[in-house]
Amino acid sequence: MKTLTEKYIEVRERSVLLCENLQIEDYTPQSAVFTSPPKWHIAHVTWFFEEMILKKHVPNYKVFNADFGFLFNSYYNSIGERIERHHRGLLTRPKIESVYEFRAFVDQAMIDLLESDHHDDVKALTILGINHEQQHQELLLTDIKYTLSKNPLYPKLFDSNLVRHYNSNNDWMAVEAGVYNIGHSSDAFSFDNELGVHRVFLESFEISKGLVTCGEYLEFINDGGYEKPEYWLDDAWYWIKDNGIKQPLYWKNIENNWFQYTLSGLEPIDENSILTHISFYEAAVFAQWKGLRLPTEFEWEVASKDLDWGTHWEWTNSAYLPYPKFKTAEGAVGEYNGKFMINQMVLRGASSVTAPGHSRYTYRNFFHPQYQWQFSGIRLAK
Amino acid sequence: MKTLTEKYIEVRERSVLLCENLQIEDYTPQSAVFTSPPKWHIAHVTWFFEEMILKKHVPNYKVFNADFGFLFNSYYNSIGERIERHHRGLLTRPKIESVYEFRAFVDQAMIDLLESDHHDDVKALTILGINHEQQHQELLLTDIKYTLSKNPLYPKLFDSNLVRHYNSNNDWMAVEAGVYNIGHSSDAFSFDNELGVHRVFLESFEISKGLVTCGEYLEFINDGGYEKPEYWLDDAWYWIKDNGIKQPLYWKNIENNWFQYTLSGLEPIDENSILTHISFYEAAVFAQWKGLRLPTEFEWEVASKDLDWGTHWEWTNSAYLPYPKFKTAEGAVGEYNGKFMINQMVLRGASSVTAPGHSRYTYRNFFHPQYQWQFSGIRLAK
Amino acid sequence: MKTLTEKYIEVRERSVLLCENLQIEDYTPQSAVFTSPPKWHIAHVTWFFEEMILKKHVPNYKVFNADFGFLFNSYYNSIGERIERHHRGLLTRPKIESVYEFRAFVDQAMIDLLESDHHDDVKALTILGINHEQQHQELLLTDIKYTLSKNPLYPKLFDSNLVRHYNSNNDWMAVEAGVYNIGHSSDAFSFDNELGVHRVFLESFEISKGLVTCGEYLEFINDGGYEKPEYWLDDAWYWIKDNGIKQPLYWKNIENNWFQYTLSGLEPIDENSILTHISFYEAAVFAQWKGLRLPTEFEWEVASKDLDWGTHWEWTNSAYLPYPKFKTAEGAVGEYNGKFMINQMVLRGASSVTAPGHSRYTYRNFFHPQYQWQFSGIRLAK
């Protein structure tokens, strides 16, 4: 079994590896207010270790560069930070080379600390930092895909397209009514939003073992689904009309053939492959159009042990709200999850760009219902 | 016990009575996209009876005016209707006198029908229409208050201010953990969103018997609550900053004294009275600041039989989502509630402007979390 | 010849006459930020006499209602006023009846003053007030047309449509190069923006005696003019694309026939009639498409004595800027014209809704280039 130091090194190296094919120019621009540049991700996860661990636990620690604390802090909702959220893409300085020097500097200090200090707090925060970095690894990939997709040259970043997956089983699975335990219980790491095992009563339900395919979704499109208000949630209808949305993100209709932009370039849609990059709004309308529904996050959690999963984040029909025993941690770490518990829907599972071993049955991902840019998919229930 | 005809007449007359002090000029303008003019409310509830009942159940029924069907239909999400939603305040024609003629015309036809036809569908739809009209009676008052509040003259509509209420009891009440039944079960009328009794497991909790007062909320303001991001939900913080919100709607600080606009004009804040006109965002931040929380709608429903309530809509920490057995009705009536089940939070109870007898323990009201213009209040839980 | 008192009464009565067919509901709503409600126009022109004349020249004058000064002042750019500009349509109180009482009150005081006081300043300000009221008479008609046009019932206000006019002559007229005098010189009234006769050198030019007709403009539309960026000014192209503009304001294509909304209802387009309700952007692109150009305001003024004019405001290719000898008056009156001398284009002539005798050869009207809602037309030059 790996030591914490080994685990730290492994995750840190994976971030660098993911950037292998990036050109220096790719690191800086920001393509939307909800995305961040690779430079920012790479620096911010490093800042987390410096700010939350090194500054507190290494005597006389000297920060690499005092400016970086301000530039790469995503946490405090101060006016300054707020301006920055939209302006992350204008940070041409420091250059990426300096950010990698910052990484190396912090890595050395962290490894020294982990080898010498066995304080529980350091361990716990390091594990949190590792999981935090894994989350940003996934965001880095979703965000750079979004940025590259705006380039009319359809750039190719990887050989693999990361989105071609198939169902192995399309059966329905039945679950009995009853009281179930929900939430994270083992000693292993989890985020604060999954903590506090509690009981939930579920009425009986059935859930599909497969995810919706591109071909099934095309039937919805071809039936005029994007033009039929009767199937859409009210907010969803206004959203797609205001934003001219007529298909999943990255889909393009070229001379009556459907293509999608992938991280390996533009590719024809394979109708048998699993649909991805759809919003909750689209997931919900598709379920409505089929006469079915999305599962709740509790139904999903109870059923998940018997499902294949791990290729797409699956939208549930649960709003992201605190569990009964949810507690906000003290200090900056307390802003981690709790403050986002409004206007967002829970996604369960994991996707093809989630870091290996990062997710689990109790993991609660969450995004606003209009966002399409995650590697999201649809599982149906009834 | 009242006959259905008597009930119909009573509710219809109440709408007219509520408009008693309106001047002709008050009927037309629209003060925000989320409000509607009195003329529109008065006509729309009438249109409901004509469209849903008379056209289907009165042989050879001739509509009062074919144009009114288009002008006062709030239902179908067509492009046409959408333009209108923002333009309801420009309908200077027809004049209000014609709208009242429309009312009288439809009332006569409805009374004739109710006296002669005992078809179940007519009864059910009439009861739905009555409840629909009661909802619009409340909206008419909340909306006209919002419109009049934009007038620097602080106009007075009623002698009574409608917002001065006091708690009779501030104790905490404890509820045991267990499985509880939730939802509407009797034969009496309910909306589709409360139907389908189902079981919910609740962990033990405590709930306050009193609502938060103006004085308690002033402590939050005076503590700089509107300037401390650490207490606010993330979306809430951006909302108040983008919109310059620094106090409950209708509160005004004049030379260091707090006043509020009421339907009987500008009045000093009474610190012992119950706080109202706050958004979910403000309710949630106040609870966070107190180290407490809002109840869920299920906790509220279970506790409600032992609470005073009925003066304010109480924000819960539950998102407005379908119950497990929720079914969308066929046709236009099906758009009644289901399509709003996203991005809104549930309020329970009733307010001082709710029609008498309209609400009940299982009633689910819902609004987007940023809206302040309802007669809303805060009940705390822990 | 009329006395000043007679002239005052005549103009004041005309305002009332123009409102003859308005219903009470028509007086209040505001249909766009650039329009004002009839109630506001009617009250504001009255406020002008009270504020600028009566309060200064009538000893111990008591204002009709102190609130009206705040509500109906368009002048000072204070924060308060600014909020109001967008909210003029929410002033349901005072009711229109009170506004007419205000009118009668001020009229009586003005007539008493005019009969008793022969101070030059009173005379000059009264003449300014009369001309100011005439300007608002025209705006009242353009604004109420815009409001009524938003009503799907196409309401009819007058028997006459006010927009059917024909050219009597389509010849070109030649003007020699030379130094010309520009600006108002007689003792008669003029606005400050036309004052200061000065010399302008004009190269030789030709100007059309007729205005562009609906039929000529249809050729432009049918040639795909609204889809050809090469003819449009850059700002104009973005404006029409952002706002979905594809024809003159009030034109509607119903089953391949062109109609226009007029103050006497919806009417078929008469191709021989003169085009109206077009923006400067459309006037300029039409000229470009024809290989011609718009005249400058100086060319227009020099040529005008030999032209028919008076049915449409004619866009010129001159920006609205101060004449060399322009002086801003002291005090509030100084805000009359000077502060608008940016981003607007000059229109010359008069329209069918201009008050009789109000305009003259040297009159400078001005609007932002995107506005279509005036009774504007196109005269070409080369």
Place this chain on the structure above:
Amino acid sequence: MKTLTEKYIEVRERSVLLCENLQIEDYTPQSAVFTSPPKWHIAHVTWFFEEMILKKHVPNYKVFNADFGFLFNSYYNSIGERIERHHRGLLTRPKIESVYEFRAFVDQAMIDLLESDHHDDVKALTILGINHEQQHQELLLTDIKYTLSKNPLYPKLFDSNLVRHYNSNNDWMAVEAGVYNIGHSSDAFSFDNELGVHRVFLESFEISKGLVTCGEYLEFINDGGYEKPEYWLDDAWYWIKDNGIKQPLYWKNIENNWFQYTLSGLEPIDENSILTHISFYEAAVFAQWKGLRLPTEFEWEVASKDLDWGTHWEWTNSAYLPYPKFKTAEGAVGEYNGKFMINQMVLRGASSVTAPGHSRYTYRNFFHPQYQWQFSGIRLAK
């Protein structure tokens, strides 16, 4: 005297020299819709030579990369281009290295052509391309300054701040009334918007030999100038209030001392130095506050031979409109200037970042009146 090839090489080399201190990261991001990234400037001026000259005049010319034509074309107002205008900062690919290869490729082809072909059209278009590149050299500097200014680190690009200039003379100069010739007349290059010498009559005027200093402008600020609506043009007042503008661009008040961001970092304001980075709105209000005015572009042109100038673009009170003999060129080159002749004000002179020898007495620069990011200044007249 230099040959055209020498001149071509000199200007092309200057573009590269200006980028000497740029880091690769600086080339891509776009900081506002009105700015462009260095990469785009560098590529676009190169594209101009390829598109306008090489493709037409070099037999069998093979473009460097067909995609570049689409990516770096600023000309045609197609839908495609329009999307790009806001997205220029997302073009992380091609990398800057490839853009410099594109430059070298085009330079070789241009030099070959210039040495072998003496066709007049090639010469004229090359001279146009050289002047076009000089314009973009200036924009590159104004735009990169704007981008770097968004970085809280206040990056330094050059040793010289480029904005510290002083007046040598503050006298007033008088000009007699009369007819003057305006416009470009020599055989030397000029843009189409200065062509067509024509006569203009000017009334007598006086013009200042010095430009307004930072200290003079500080008096305006300290007098509360940004809070006094009576001095501002109406559009200007709304602009500064909507955008929270309270000082010239790049000025920062830190603990009651005024600093400005310059291309050599943050520096204290020198009150004797000439003011820069102000909008037309601010230039106009300052003149109004002083009881003076801005000169027209014609006054400026007539007086310019006796003025020092060349350190700042000087806002005039003339709208950017066509001269009487203005003709739009055929084809794409025709979009060069004419389509911008609306809503912009003329600036005369040149600035410290204008390419040497690029401007002249008749040169007409133009920007929308709200823009502050040019190296603009104020000269007063009366």
